[in-house]
Amino acid sequence: MSEMQEVKIDQTRDSYYQMRHSSGLQVFVLPKPESHSTYAVFGTRYGSIDNVFRRSDEKEVTRVPAGIAHYLEHKMFENQDGVDTFARYAKTGANANAYTSFDKTCYLFSCSSHFYDSLEILLDFVQHPYFTEQTVQKEQGIIGQEIRMYDDDPMWKVLFNMLGAMYQTHPVKEDIAGTVESIAEITPELLYQCYHTFYNLNNMALCIAGNADPVKVVELCDKMLKPSEDVHVERIFAKEPPEILKARVCQKGSVATPVFYFGFKEDASRRPTTAETVQTDILLEALSGDISPLFRRLLDAGLINESSFSGNYFEGPGYACVIFSGESKNPDAVAAEIQKELASVRRNGFDPALFADAQKAVYGDAVSNFNSPELLANSMITSYFAGRSIADAVSAAANATAEDLQKRMQVQLLPQNAVLSIIEP
Amino acid sequence: MNKIEQQVLQDGIHFRSVQDTKFKTFRLSVNFLLPLKKETAAANALIPFLLSRCSREYPDFTQMSRKLASLYGASLGSNVGKLGSMQVLTISAGAIADHYALQGEKLTAELTRVLCGAIFDPALENGLFRENDFRQEQRQTLEQIDAEYNDKPSYALKRCVEIMCANEPYGISRYGSREDVQKLTSRQVTAAWKDMLRTARVEILAVGNLHPAPIAGALQEAFGKIERAYRPVTETHTFHRLGEIPRVTEYQDVVQGKMVLGMRVAVSQSNQEELVPAARLMNTIFGGTPNGKLFLNVREKMSLCYYCGSGYHAASGLLFVQSGVEFANMAKAEKAILEQLQAVQNGEFTEDDIAAAKRSMINNYQTVGDSLVALEGWYLAQSLLPKVQTPEEYAEKVHAVGRDEIVQTAKGVQLDAVYCLKGQKEAAAK
Numbered sequence: 001m002s003e004m005q006e007v008k009i010d011q012t013r014d015s016y017y018q019m020r021h022s023s024g025l026q027v028f029v030l031p032k033p034e035s036h037s038t039y040a041v042f043g044t045r046y047g048s049i050d051n052v053f054r055r056s057d058e059k060e061v062t063r064v065p066a067g068i069a070h071y072l073e074h075k076m077f078e079n080q081d082g083v084d085t086f087a088r089y090a091k092t093g094a095n096a097n098a099y100t101s102f103d104k105t106c107y108l109f110s111c112s113s114h115f116y117d118s119l120e121i122l123l124d125f126v127q128h129p130y131f132t133e134q135t136v137q138k139e140q141g142i143i144g145q146e147i148r149m150y151d152d153d154p155m156w157k158v159l160f161n162m163l164g165a166m167y168q169t170h171p172v173k174e175d176i177a178g179t180v181e182s183i184a185e186i187t188p189e190l191l192y193q194c195y196h197t198f199y200n201l202n203n204m205a206l207c208i209a210g211n212a213d214p215v216k217v218v219e220l221c222d223k224m225l226k227p228s229e230d231v232h233v234e235r236i237f238a239k240e241p242p243e244i245l246k247a248r249v250c251q252k253g254s255v256a257t258p259v260f261y262f263g264f265k266e267d268a269s270r271r272p273t274t275a276e277t278v279q280t281d282i283l284l285e286a287l288s289g290d291i292s293p294l295f296r297r298l299l300d301a302g303l304i305n306e307s308s309f310s311g312n313y314f315e316g317p318g319y320a321c322v323i324f325s326g327e328s329k330n331p332d333a334v335a336a337e338i339q340k341e342l343a344s345v346r347r348n349g350f351d352p353a354l355f356a357d358a359q360k361a362v363y364g365d366a367v368s369n370f371n372s373p374e375l376l377a378n379s380m381i382t383s384y385f386a387g388r389s390i391a392d393a394v395s396a397a398a399n400a401t402a403e404d405l406q407k408r409m410q411v412q413l414l415p416q417n418a419v420l421s422i423i424e425p
Numbered sequence: 426m427n428k429i430e431q432q433v434l435q436d437g438i439h440f441r442s443v444q445d446t447k448f449k450t451f452r453l454s455v456n457f458l459l460p461l462k463k464e465t466a467a468a469n470a471l472i473p474f475l476l477s478r479c480s481r482e483y484p485d486f487t488q489m490s491r492k493l494a495s496l497y498g499a500s501l502g503s504n505v506g507k508l509g510s511m512q513v514l515t516i517s518a519g520a521i522a523d524h525y526a527l528q529g530e531k532l533t534a535e536l537t538r539v540l541c542g543a544i545f546d547p548a549l550e551n552g553l554f555r556e557n558d559f560r561q562e563q564r565q566t567l568e569q570i571d572a573e574y575n576d577k578p579s580y581a582l583k584r585c586v587e588i589m590c591a592n593e594p595y596g597i598s599r600y601g602s603r604e605d606v607q608k609l610t611s612r613q614v615t616a617a618w619k620d621m622l623r624t625a626r627v628e629i630l631a632v633g634n635l636h637p638a639p640i641a642g643a644l645q646e647a648f649g650k651i652e653r654a655y656r657p658v659t660e661t662h663t664f665h666r667l668g669e670i671p672r673v674t675e676y677q678d679v680v681q682g683k684m685v686l687g688m689r690v691a692v693s694q695s696n697q698e699e700l701v702p703a704a705r706l707m708n709t710i711f712g713g714t715p716n717g718k719l720f721l722n723v724r725e726k727m728s729l730c731y732y733c734g735s736g737y738h739a740a741s742g743l744l745f746v747q748s749g750v751e752f753a754n755m756a757k758a759e760k761a762i763l764e765q766l767q768a769v770q771n772g773e774f775t776e777d778d779i780a781a782a783k784r785s786m787i788n789n790y791q792t793v794g795d796s797l798v799a800l801e802g803w804y805l806a807q808s809l810l811p812k813v814q815t816p817e818e819y820a821e822k823v824h825a826v827g828r829d830e831i832v833q834t835a836k837g838v839q840l841d842a843v844y845c846l847k848g849q850k851e852a853a854a855k
Contacts, residue, residue, distance in 0.1 A: 011525070012449060012525070032447070034445075034447035035447065035795050036791050036792055036794055037791070037792040037795045084721075084725070086716050086720075086721075087716060089716075090716040090777075090781035090784070090785070091781065091784075092784070093781075093784030093785055093787065093788040094788065095714075095785070095788065095789075096715075110792070111788055112787075112791035113788070113791065138728065142724065142725075142728055142731060145730070145731035145749065145751065146731050148680045148681040148751075149731050149732075149749050151680040152577050152679045152680050152681050153576075153577070154575050155575070252678075253678065254575075254577075254677050254678040254679055255574070255575050256571035256574040256575065257571050259575065285494070289490075290487075290490035290493075290494070291487065291490045291494045293487070295490075296486060296487045299486065300561075302561075302564055305564070305565040305568045305569070306565060307565065307568075307569055307572070308568075308572065327568060327572060354491075356495075357494035357495050360495055360496075360497045360498065360527075361493075361494040361497065361498030362498065363497060363498070363527070364496075364497030364498030364499070364520065364521045365498050367450075367497070367521045367525050368449055368450050368498075368521060370449050371448055371449050371450060371796075372795075372796070398527065
């Protein structure tokens, strides 16, 4: 077994421990001995975009229905002995949950006592799939209702309309839960096939933050984990052209005020580094945060409100975009103002004092993130799957320069790549 | 380790601190508690938003934001909430602890000064909130009210509360009504601000990685300059419905229906308060978690709802069951939910169910101390009770509850309103 390696974060005086467990699983533990709570997340690099793939021990390419990763997540909570996983956690008092995103599926719990008992449940149930024709059938009703619930969420619709206009082939444009039609094709055999392909420990990570001892965690891993065969998966995506499909998409919906997503597609042939994501955060703070001249102009013109307007970086395997979103009586005017501001910042750069304040704000956020075991465990798993590290984020914020921001703007927020999506009453 | 201190700054002004160096940050919040009344709700609701926008020293939104960013992304926030029959107006501030500032800046002292400036020394013109600031915040509040329409599960809950509590303070929206917000003037809000400083009950909380004494001192001094005329409010809650319970169905362009069942719980913080821990356990067994009867039966076994869960408001003695249901299944789902309630009332739950519910609740209480926002919420709610308890003390009480008390509180639960949100097509078909 390989050694546990300590990684120190000097600015916040925290450390975490990482190791590749002999079973193939990557393990991270960030101990917070003064915390009452502990948060654990056991996840696989397998999300809604992974519908076409080839295993390293097979020749054939496999295609599976949209929404299957999410379906699988639901079905993992049922066990052969008929005892639901939530009922098992009820015996330890942990709060358990799971989620499926575009690029990963995660099972998690938080607790204030009996941590190792709960961790044993987590490691056990995720390694033991059990599906039958009957139980798989039954889930179609529940997931069908979940899909319909999202249909009624205007913020969800406005996002997917934007992604649909931005991406020509990439599956990020498809709903995470799939469609009522696609999930009707799901069978126990398909679920087992996806499970055995993606729930290979070499493709997974366990991240823990809080009141936990790394040595004990590894001991439990030794006891619970069955070594996985060294199979790797190649995910196959059709080539995504750099151009967007449509610059504007508008739909009627059940909203009182129009809501919008205004996104800028960018090259996503490789994942951005930790430093690059932090630089984008500073860029967004200076460009469109509370402190920015743009935010003020939009506010004074009555075009946005403080509670809904924000700028975010959204990225994953093969997709990346900066998104401005919010409510506005006139989203087109907001988009035009953003484009105007971008052109001006590209020409003139940022005021150095504004840059300094933006940098301090992002540094403060990076330090604050170390408060929460939940945030830390989720950041560790996201960073690991993306090839980044939470240890570098704080220093990256302290070391960023105004030139770095200009460099980011050479590859992101390009005017010709913008898509405006609107849901209006 | 954490250290809790409390002191009375003046009659009706309490300062409470939880000092804990495990946090990288700290938070301060000044909470003004006023009786929830239709005539004053809208003007009161605008106050925290106007105060946190700017101050005399940082006289516009951008200058205030720049000041906060330079304090390492400090926040100055505002919120309006309801606690029983009180309206709670909150102005809060937070930042990283002094220790983590890169150049030794005194962030706590500086942020306390900014917060006091916002509350006591706002940017006024001729003694009134400036018209432009007022218009901006009025517009944003109206947009907040409109935005509640977009989130269907919360919209349905809000409508059920309004319908069920139409003649009680709790039925008043925390922002006041849209019409009342629209009619406001800067003069009215300025008067409401002065009235709030003079008469409200004030609960100040300072939590996290900080030293409380200088903060308490600064606030003591600031309140010392106000001529206080404190008006204590006592919670009196009696309601008896005469006649049929209200049933309202509304139609919107939605694909999935939402159904909210509003219920009265005899036990509340103002009635048989000693049974509140039992009522909370009853709610947990009924529908408070994914291990509750509602989730396991109505969702998992019967596949009737995508979500189905219950929440109990101890301050007001109300319980709401929220669910996402196909239009065609609503009657069936209502019946199923009421059957689960009946089962709890009949004591149809095992010792294991009780133990699991206790573990889940105790787990939540034990983790309050790990989150500054949770700590604030906890001590704010506690401040209304005759005796303030720590989450650990409360966990002990929950641990001691017996089966009979759970059944007893369940028997005091009664359906009191039904709200359904359905699709337009359903309406057209009628």
